[in-house]
Amino acid sequence: MTQNLLIDLNHVAKSFKAADGKSRLILDKVDFQLKEGEIVALLGKSGSGKSTLLRIMAGLIPADKGRVAYRDQHIYGPVAGVAMVFQSFALFPWLTVQQNVELGLEAQGVPADEREQRADAVLELIGLAGFGGALPRELSGGMKQRVGIARALVTNPDILLMDEAFSALDVLTGETLRNDMLDLWEEKKISTKGILIVSHNIEEAVMMADRIIILSSDPGTVRCEVKIDLPRPRHVEAVEVRALMDEIYGLMTMRHTHEAASDAPNTRHIGYRLPDTDVSRIEAVLDMIAEAPFNGRADLPQLAEEAELSDEELFPTYEALSLLGFAVLEKGDIILSPLGKKYYEAEQAEKQELFGQQLLIHVPLASHIRNNLEIEDNGSLSEQPLLEMLEEFLKADEAKRVLEVAIEWGRYGEVYEYDYHTGRLKLPEASEE
Template identity: 60%
Template sequence: MAVETLIELSAVDKGFKASDGTSRTVLEQVELRLHDREIVALLGRSGSGKSTLLRIIAGLVAADKGAVNYRGRPVHGPVAGVAMVFQSFALFPWLTVQQNVELGLEAQGVPAAERARKAGEALELIGLSGFGGALPRELSGGMRQRVGIARALVTNPEVLLMDEAFSALDVLTGQTLRDDMLELWDEQRIDTRSILVVSHNIEETVMMADRIVILSSDPGRVRAQLRIDLPRPRNADSEEVRALVAQVYAMMTQPAGAAPLAAPAPAYRLPDADVERMEAVLDLLAVAPFNGKARLAQLAEETELADEAFLPICEALGILGLAHLVDGELRLDRQGQHYVHARQARRQDLFARQCRGRVPVINYILDALHVAADGAVPEAAVLARLEELMDSEEAARVLKVAIEWGRYAELYEYDFHTRQLRLNRE
């Protein structure tokens, strides 16, 4: 029997203009289908356009090119059969829980009595019976997110979009809410026929999804997909789940047909990775039980870092030539071996040498400082150069990382009052 397609995206492109007028392509030639009775998880590093893609499907943002169809009909705005749950809860603080849940029904013109009945049923379904009269500020984070989910479910959507819906919660609360949602889905106590979940958490996606879709970055494209046939509920400690988690880590860090993350970053881009965490990962990797080589899933578990923090650290170590990624493993390089056995002063020297040899943005800053008459360059001048290569938000983030790395390596100083970079005086 043919599988029914609810959402279909064909050759979807999306770009944005930065404040300086430059354009940035966020999504390019995206092909994606959501089928009946399927939970799909969307993974990708920061900048891959995951949230933008959800907003395009929801009709909140228009694609620049390509087609977006819901049940074969073009999406040109918000669709009655598609609802979205946001990471930030997005509740109106002056409205009660009941009133927040009723909003979608009110927009559809549902009479007041029916709105009240349906909202009450949705709150009971999601475990908030009796809290209808409370204000959002009186609820915990987990309860506020339940309100957001109830508001989405009350309209009986066929397609439910969840944008990092559990990431703002503590681990236990997020896991409980995720398990409750899966129970509602598997027992078919909700009318939703397809769920698309955006997440940074690899284990979470393996526990939830029937299919995982991985996006590349700059711009976002579908680069890999993985179908998961394990029945739910799934045991996070089972061999099958752990093997799948390791497989997804490998897919995330070394896509087929492309250079691994150990390759130098394109243009001047740098991952969000602070030096202290990089050194902690290197030190952990160097000793037993890893002894210089570790599966990413195991190493991430030992570091107790969230995936959105752990993966950029692995990328940064690759850029610096201290470790490299191969088939879902992080392996110490020769320079990394020297680094972990060095004293602090020697570590700084090694870090400086790797930065000079492998980080273009730091070399650009050093060149600018050496030709400056007073050995100083305004932060704004470097930012302007980066904004020629990327949008302003990304440029500011990259410069922040470059300043941190360069200061640690004692290649230059940064004056937080004058916002100037200056050659190290020593």
Template identity: 60%
Template sequence: MSSSTAPTAAPAVIELRGVSKIFRTADHTDRAVLEGVDLTLRQGEIVAMLGKSGSGKSTLLRIMAGLVGTDRGEVRFRGERLAGTAEGIAMVFQSFALFPWLTVQQNVELGLEAQGVDKEERTRRAEAAIDMIGLSGFNSALPRELSGGMRQRVGIARAMVTEPDLLLMDEAFSALDVLTGETLRDEMLDLWEDGRTNIKCILIVSHNIEEAVMMADRIVILSSDPGRIRAEVRVPFARPRNRDSTQVRALIDEVYALMTSPAALGPRVPALAAASQIGYRLPDADISQMEAILDLLCESPFFGRADLPHLADEAGLTDDELLPACEALQLVQLATIERGDIIATPLGRTYYETEPPERKVLFGKQLLEHVALAAHIRRELEETEDGEIGEEHVLRELEAYLKPDEAERVLTLAIEWGRYGEIYEYSYNSGMLTLPREEQAEGTAGGEG
């Protein structure tokens, strides 16, 4: 397999034309998860797909696998319209998705059995795939007897044994420790480069920018709400690539800049829209992580401004941890992000220099000013007679904007952030949100007077 970018004249393996996917909210409003996606994957290329939460990466992958249908547009595989699953498309999942009661050999044979391949041929091909992926001698082992890396090798062997034209990899290395993930990624690239598989094309959905640059010939970046392709980056370097080379680092910086630019966040840019939209997808960021990043940013060697890849290395965080935390800092205006750099705002520097009790007050003030959901909860609490509302009430309001599981995730974050900022309290036993006790006491005293 050529190590250079596949030429645009290469035959198309799969084509998406105007693909859209809609979900219906609790108030019967249609909202797009994906909108107008055009994408062609060609023979001889590895393509990586990046995008934040809400960009529809996994939904798009499942549409390409034939597991989910489109609401608009079409998918063509080998020139024919795709309707349901198809032989020639295989998928590797983040969760390994092995049957725990089956041996390695039996798990790998499953896809062949579904295709009606006879027993003798299944055995031969499964043994060859297990050997190819470095698990020779473990044929009779059960998944529980294997490490995470070995279990993912089984998942890859199960996909490869069917000799697919298109291999889809959904965060395939993210559940593994860094070293195991890198080793398995490099072995996959060796198999690809040596032409030891019949795979024509690989699509990797990832949250790891460096992984995308090291593996792919082309990187596709999705915007969010709804998911659209907003940028494509060609990777012009032959494999294997040196992650420390100036050119590779520059490309990693470029992709970080694209991933954190306002356009990557879709029409609802945080600084503008979060103030008026309670359904904004809050980034999955922990308060302690946000504060640790801000503290690191304000100290030596950064002194208030850092290159995001450098900050990730210094903090020991993955992109999946770093980028949401940086977005959250930007949301509450403790930092700004420009061209792949994060910069502490004057308020962020003040926050860094402030003691924990005062930090909470400052954080609460920023929530009320810049996070619509937090301000909405606080306002509803102030308008009730007893200063309390149930989380189910807020959840129903959120489900007018978000799918139920996403609404629950966003509300959980808003509760954690609001409790830290002391703008409201929450009882895990009763599921009730309340005004802070001191304010309730003041209100009661005022009423008695």
């Protein structure tokens, strides 16, 4: 055993049963280590199993396959040396701040006097001295998350797991709390030996982490690792930091081999997946790229700032623009293709025609729907068989979302029409025989 190894995952896999009883593989062959003295950030798109992986490390759910160990001991249940901070704060509204913080200590059987002393100390450390008697409803979002962090730290954990801990906060509050946590870590005011952060915010990961692990999706597996040697505190406008952010954006937007293999045996269904974005956002982002200050080529971090949207909201739109052939992703930049420029300059009718053409060329689900409509005698088709087909490899709610995206895109591109009352698709009037 490596002396300073805290968490060790070897070939970990996890599946869940969907409502239809079918097993869905969430994580597969995940290898990961967390060592003493490091902060690691875990990035990945929706479906990469980031939060599931954290819960496996905390012992809240078991892995189906592989080895999961804390300090070389197999994890079979909740681990005393591991604490977790949640995105949703997860405070009990009927308990005071002090009582919420003391909960973990009470579960460990710590005497009341010691609980109170330790809770007072950590509340002062985290900037909440004097708020012990307040109820959660009296606190701001940032203060509620401070309570969540205090509740985790009061148990003196070896490892702190942070699941989107800053994402529910406004930008300034999240940045302040993030910096306060880094100060506690750098000044060794907390006993924690390692921190693992799950995030969708690339800037946050680059500013905090010593290593960034990027997961691919469906199922989640480690795609790549980026080591960061820059000292903290880091300045977001520094050349080295911006270069790192560009590198991570490039890796996040690059399609992984198994994600791109839609024509390979047993993976053909992947071609039916669609990014979760709508036409209005696709066009709004395309317009932003085309116009000043970007003029056809945008730095992704800067574009996110200009759009005032999170990376998680924008990634599906970048994917859609790339999928439809309107843009190319290159090393943290997004560049309009000649077709994308033509689309930007076109009148509305031509835009819809171009969108429809690209949809049929590049989106297998849309072409599948159109082909089936053309062979139907009445040019009409119920959505139910399409849902059933998608549910062969997607969860029911994801299948429904994918079909809704395909319907919206297809209607806009005038590839087919849809009747919301009957749930039926049909050929556009001009296309009917």
